[in-house]
Amino acid sequence: MVNTLLEFRRARDWEQFHTVRNVATALSVEAAELLEHFVWSSDEQASHILEEHRAAITAEVADIAILLAYLTHDLSIDLQAVVSEKITANERKYPLEKSYGSNKKYTDLRRLLNLLQTD
Amino acid sequence: MVNTLLEFRRARDWEQFHTVRNVATALSVEAAELLEHFVWSSDEQASHILEEHRAAITAEVADIAILLAYLTHDLSIDLQAVVSEKITANERKYPLEKSYGSNKKYTDLRRLLNLLQTD
Amino acid sequence: MVNTLLEFRRARDWEQFHTVRNVATALSVEAAELLEHFVWSSDEQASHILEEHRAAITAEVADIAILLAYLTHDLSIDLQAVVSEKITANERKYPLEKSYGSNKKYTDLRRLLNLLQTD
Amino acid sequence: MVNTLLEFRRARDWEQFHTVRNVATALSVEAAELLEHFVWSSDEQASHILEEHRAAITAEVADIAILLAYLTHDLSIDLQAVVSEKITANERKYPLEKSYGSNKKYTDLRRLLNLLQTD
Numbered sequence: 001m002v003n004t005l006l007e008f009r010r011a012r013d014w015e016q017f018h019t020v021r022n023v024a025t026a027l028s029v030e031a032a033e034l035l036e037h038f039v040w041s042s043d044e045q046a047s048h049i050l051e052e053h054r055a056a057i058t059a060e061v062a063d064i065a066i067l068l069a070y071l072t073h074d075l076s077i078d079l080q081a082v083v084s085e086k087i088t089a090n091e092r093k094y095p096l097e098k099s100y101g102s103n104k105k106y107t108d109l110r111r112l113l114n115l116l117q118t119d
Numbered sequence: 120m121v122n123t124l125l126e127f128r129r130a131r132d133w134e135q136f137h138t139v140r141n142v143a144t145a146l147s148v149e150a151a152e153l154l155e156h157f158v159w160s161s162d163e164q165a166s167h168i169l170e171e172h173r174a175a176i177t178a179e180v181a182d183i184a185i186l187l188a189y190l191t192h193d194l195s196i197d198l199q200a201v202v203s204e205k206i207t208a209n210e211r212k213y214p215l216e217k218s219y220g221s222n223k224k225y226t227d228l229r230r231l232l233n234l235l236q237t238d
Numbered sequence: 239m240v241n242t243l244l245e246f247r248r249a250r251d252w253e254q255f256h257t258v259r260n261v262a263t264a265l266s267v268e269a270a271e272l273l274e275h276f277v278w279s280s281d282e283q284a285s286h287i288l289e290e291h292r293a294a295i296t297a298e299v300a301d302i303a304i305l306l307a308y309l310t311h312d313l314s315i316d317l318q319a320v321v322s323e324k325i326t327a328n329e330r331k332y333p334l335e336k337s338y339g340s341n342k343k344y345t346d347l348r349r350l351l352n353l354l355q356t357d
Numbered sequence: 358m359v360n361t362l363l364e365f366r367r368a369r370d371w372e373q374f375h376t377v378r379n380v381a382t383a384l385s386v387e388a389a390e391l392l393e394h395f396v397w398s399s400d401e402q403a404s405h406i407l408e409e410h411r412a413a414i415t416a417e418v419a420d421i422a423i424l425l426a427y428l429t430h431d432l433s434i435d436l437q438a439v440v441s442e443k444i445t446a447n448e449r450k451y452p453l454e455k456s457y458g459s460n461k462k463y464t465d466l467r468r469l470l471n472l473l474q475t476d
Contacts, residue, residue, distance in 0.1 A: 001199060004206055012213060013220040017397040020176075021157040021165040026396050027183070028150040028266060032389030035147045038140040039383050040341040040374045043281045046140040054194075057139075061190055062201040064146070068187060069202075071180055075173075080120060082181040083188075087123055094131060101132040103278040136278045145277050147385060151270030158264050159255045159460040162400045222397040239437060242444055250451060251458040258414075259395040259403040265421070266388040273385045276378040284378040292432075295377075299428055300439040302384070306425060307440075309418055313411075318358060320419040321426075325361055332369060339370040 002069050009070070020074060027067040034060040121188050128189070139193060146186040153179040240307050247308070258312060265305040272298035359426050366427070377431060384424040391417040 009015055037053045037060075038046050050057065072079050128134055156172045156179075157165050169176065191198050247253055275291045275298075276284050288295065310317050366372055394410045394417075395403050407414065429436050 001202055004203075008206060008209065011215060012218045014218075014222070016220075017222050019162065019165060020169055021160075021162070022397055024150070024154045024157060025263065025392060028147070028154045028270075029389045029393045029396055031143070031147040031150040032266075032386045035143045035382060036386045038143060039386055040379055041140075042374075043138065043140070045341075046138060050139055050194075058194065058196055058201055059205065061187070061194065061196055062198070062205040064183075064187055065191075065198055065202055066205060068180070068183060072184075075169075075177065075180065077177055077180055079181070079184055082177055083120055083184055084123075086178065086181040086185060087127060090127065096130060099131045099133075101135075103133070103136050103283075136280075141278055144273060144382065148270045148274045148277055151267045151385075154263060155267045158267055159260055164460075222402075239440055242441075246444060246447065249453060250456045252456075252460070254458075255460050257400065257403060258407055259398075259400070262388070262392045262395060266385070266392045269381070269385040269388040273381045276381060279378075281376065281378070284376060288377055288432075296432065296434055296439055297443065299425070299432065299434055300436070300443040302421075302425055303429075303436055303440055304443060306418070306421060310422075313407075313415065313418065315415055315418055317419070317422055320415055321358055321422055322361075324416065324419040324423060325365060328365065334368060337369045337371075339373075341371070341374050 002073055005066060005069055006073065018070060018074065020071065023067055023071050023074065027064065027071065030060060030063045030067060034064065121192055124185060124188055125192065137189060137193065139190065142186055142190050142193065146183065146190065149179060149182045149186060153183065240311055243304060243307055244311065256308060256312065258309065261305055261309050261312065265302065265309065268298060268301045268305060272302065359430055362423060362426055363430065375427060375431065377428065380424055380428050380431065384421065384428065387417060387420045387424060391421065 009018060034057065037049055037057055041049055071077075128137060153176065156168055156176055160168055190196075247256065272295065275287055275295055279287055309315075366375065391414065394406055394414055398406055428434075
């Protein structure tokens with residue numbers, strides 16, 4: 001799959017446009033296009049939207065996956081390895097006894113960081 | 120890898136927070152955190168930033184990959200298949216003779232759509 | 239207010255970093271920081287978060303307003319005028335009888351555009 | 358202007374869709390639509406795009422301003438006051454002698470925060 005993507009890009013001489021910054025920008029834009037499907041809905045409506053927009057939502061997910069594949073390739077990232085490390089880090093950060101059934105700790109850490117940032 | 124992620128989530132009873140809408144929101148937020156590294160830089164500075172921030176940038180890419188993995192699982196998407204379809208669609212949309220060395224057509228299509236949208 | 243912002247920027251010789259592209263990128267990043275507060279919450283939790291994070295949320299809104307002020311200035315946009323035009327356009331796009339109590343039409347237009355885009 | 362926006366919303370019974378979370382999501386999506394204009398361009402191309410897309414870019418800025426106006430109203434934020442506070446805070450955070458002609462300090466603070474976050 002990655003080879004096909006690289007060949008697609010090479011054949012069009014598009015490597016020149018694929019700076020990491022530009023691919024990161026595109027990824028952010030595609031993520032927003034995914035999010036846009038849910039933009040004015042309540043939690044309850046969101047699940048209906050999911051069904052009605054399934055084809056378009058799936059296409060957005062494909063776009064994100066493609067950009068992530070370029071990014072991972074261009075940065076020579078071993079995705080398997082860094083995701084494993086991240087999971088290990090998250091296990092320390094969210095120990096079972098403190099995080100079971102709660103989205104609180106995460107929120108609190110963010111809040112602390114936000115306070116630091118907005119200081 | 121996906122199994123470890125699913126187990127991580129199940130063990131914390133976090134499936135309740137992982138609606139598709141919430142995961143899509145998180146993905147958008149993580150994509151912005153990646154982009155943030157390049158926010159005030161010129162093209163030239165961007166490549167230096169890439170080197171200086173490599174560890175943090177790699178960690179953001181891992182976060183995005185994790186959220187994409189959850190999304191793909193929760194939507195029962197066959198990523199291999201939809202990316203293949205997308206590549207085929209993109210080959211039609213960007214024929215070699217019109218798109219070689221140019222980011223123009225893409226931009227023009229967007230422009231048309233933007234005009235429609237802002238009508 | 240705008241004058242203070244312009245003076246702040248001029249005094250630091252930061253105009254060179256404030257290309258429209260960079261300010262637009264920063265605005266996108268700040269909007270994500272605002273959104274981040276609600277990232278894993280349900281509709282119900284969102285209103286509690288609103289109270290608990292009020293100071294940080296207000297600070298994010300200020301950041302967005304500052305970037306919008308720079309953007310408006312740098313693009314010589316008459317904000318009052320373009321917002322008026324936009325409201326007029328939206329009144330045509332969402333006539334009362336079709337849009338009362340419904341977020342549907344909007345969604346449907348988007349869907350059509352998404353289908354075109356993902357074609 | 359704000360009154361016209363509030364009346365537009367009230368007339369359509371759209372207050373129910375305008376939770377702070379939803380407006381923040383919409384703002385994030387609109388910011389991405391603005392950013393999208395510059396997505397694959399170099400710094401040099403960005404200024405041409407600015408001219409060619411001026412009408413659409415202006416319309417995106419109007420959308421962002423409208424959402425910011427709703428947000429500010431709904432959160433009862435005194436924008437003038439919070440922006441003033443923010444400028445004062447930024448003057449402390451970026452003293453002239455350390456920040457003149459440099460986007461470094463900002464980047465370094467972010468880096469530190471990112472390291473904390475990705476720990």
